[in-house]
Amino acid sequence: MWIFFTLATTLIWGLAELFYKKGSHDNEKYSHLKVCVFVGLVMGLHAVFTLCTQDVGFKLTHIIDYLPVSLCYIGSMALSFFGIRFLEESISDPIENTSGAICSILCLLFLRQSISIYAWIAIAVIVIGILGVGFLEKKEGRRASKYGKRLAIVAFIMPFGYAIIDAIGSFLDVYYLDTEITPLRFVNEENIELVANTAYELTFALVALVLFVFMKIKKVKFELTKQKDKMLAAVCETAGQLTYVYAMSGNGAIAAPIISSVCVVSLLLSRIFLKEKLSAKQYLFITIIIVGILMLAVIEGE
Numbered sequence: 692m693w694i695f696f697t698l699a700t701t702l703i704w705g706l707a708e709l710f711y712k713k714g715s716h717d718n719e720k721y722s723h724l725k726v727c728v729f730v731g732l733v734m735g736l737h738a739v740f741t742l743c744t745q746d747v748g749f750k751l752t753h754i755i756d757y758l759p760v761s762l763c764y765i766g767s768m769a770l771s772f773f774g775i776r777f778l779e780e781s782i783s784d785p786i787e788n789t790s791g792a793i794c795s796i797l798c799l800l801f802l803r804q805s806i807s808i809y810a811w812i813a814i815a816v817i818v819i820g821i822l823g824v825g826f827l828e829k830k831e832g833r834r835a836s837k838y839g840k841r842l843a844i845v846a847f848i849m850p851f852g853y854a855i856i857d858a859i860g861s862f863l864d865v866y867y868l869d870t871e872i873t874p875l876r877f878v879n880e881e882n883i884e885l886v887a888n889t890a891y892e893l894t895f896a897l898v899a900l901v902l903f904v905f906m907k908i909k910k911v912k913f914e915l916t917k918q919k920d921k922m923l924a925a926v927c928e929t930a931g932q933l934t935y936v937y938a939m940s941g942n943g944a945i946a947a948p949i950i951s952s953v954c955v956v957s958l959l960l961s962r963i964f965l966k967e968k969l970s971a972k973q974y975l976f977i978t979i980i981i982v983g984i985l986m987l988a989v990i991e992g993e
Contacts, residue, residue, distance in 0.1 A: 693941020697949050698984075700934045705956020707927035709964065711772070712957070714920030721911050723772035724902050725918065729925035730768070731899020734892035737929050741892075747885045748877060756875050757890035760867055763860030764891065765898055767853045774849040787850045788821045791951030793858035798865055798944035806944055813986035814948045820980030821952060824973055858947075865943030868936065884936045891932065945987055952980045 715722050742749060754761075771787065795814055798804040806814075867873050867887060870880050878886050906913075938946040955977050962968070 697938040703931035708957035710924035735896025738892035761894040767857035790858040791948035794861040794947040797862040816983035823976035868940040
C-alpha cells in the first residue's frame with residue numbers, strides 16, 4: 692500500500708503547490724509567515740480531531756521525541772514558502788526537488804536500506820527529469836528580477852537549504868518510522884504513523900501560534916477574505932502530510948524520490964488552471980519522470 696500513499700502524497704502536494712503559487716505575492720512581505728500560520732492552524736485542528744476520534748496512544752512526550760523531524764520539515768517549508776514568491780526569478784524548484792535523491796543516499800549509507808541497481812536507475816531517471824523540467828521552466832520566458840542582488844542571494848541559498856534540510860527530515864522520518872529502531876516511545880506498528888503525524892502537526896500548530904503573535908505585534912493585516920488560496924494550500928498540505936507518513940513508513944528510500952516529482956504535478960496543474968504554457972521539451976522531461984516513477988512501481992511491486 693505504500694506506493695498508493697506515495698502517489699497520493701505527490702498528487703495532493705502538487706495541488707498544494709498550485710495554491711501556494713496563487714496565494715504568494717512578491718510584494719507581500721510576510722506572505723511566507725501567513726502560509727505557515729494557516730498550515731499550522733489546519734494541522735492543529737486535524738491533530739485535535741485525530742486525538743478526539745481515535746485511540747492513538749499519543750503522549751505529550753511524543754512531541755519532544757519527534758521534534759528533530761518536525762523542525763527539519765517546518766524549517767524547510769518556511770524556506771520554500773519564502774522563496775516561492777520569487778520562484779520565477781530563480782532555479783529553486785529543480786534544486787529543491789533533489790531532496791528525495793539525497794534522502795535515498797542517506798538511507799543507503801546510514802540505515803543500510805537495500806536498493807537494487809534497477810531502482811537506482813529509475814531514481815536517476817526521475818532526478819534527470821526533475822532537473823530538466825526545472826531548468827527549462829527557469830530558462831524559457833522568465834522576466835528579469837527587479838529586486839537586485841538581495842533576491843539573487845536569497846534565490847541561490849534558499850533552494851540548497853531546502854533540499855538539504857528536507858532530505859535530512861525525510862531520512863530521519865524513515866528512521867523514526869521503523870518500529871525496530873525508532874526513538875518514539877510507547878508506539879507499535881499499528882499507531883506509529885498517527886503518533887508521528889500528530890506530534891508533527893501539534894508542533895507546527897505551536898510554531899504557527901508564535902508566528903501569529905509576532906505578526907500581531909508587527910500589526911500585520913491578515914484580511915482573511917484575500918487568503919483563500921493560502922487556506923486551500925494549508926488543507927492540501929495537511930492531507931498530504933497524513934498520506935506522507937504512511938508512504939515513508941513503507942519504503943522511504945524509494946518513496947522520497949517519487950514524492951520529489953511533485954513539481955511536475957504542480958506544473959501540469961498550473962498549465963490547466965493558471966493557463967501557463969509548457970514547451971515540447973518540458974513535456975519530454977515530464978514524460979521521463981513518469982517513466983521513472985512507473986519503473987520504480989514495477990520494480991518494487993515484484
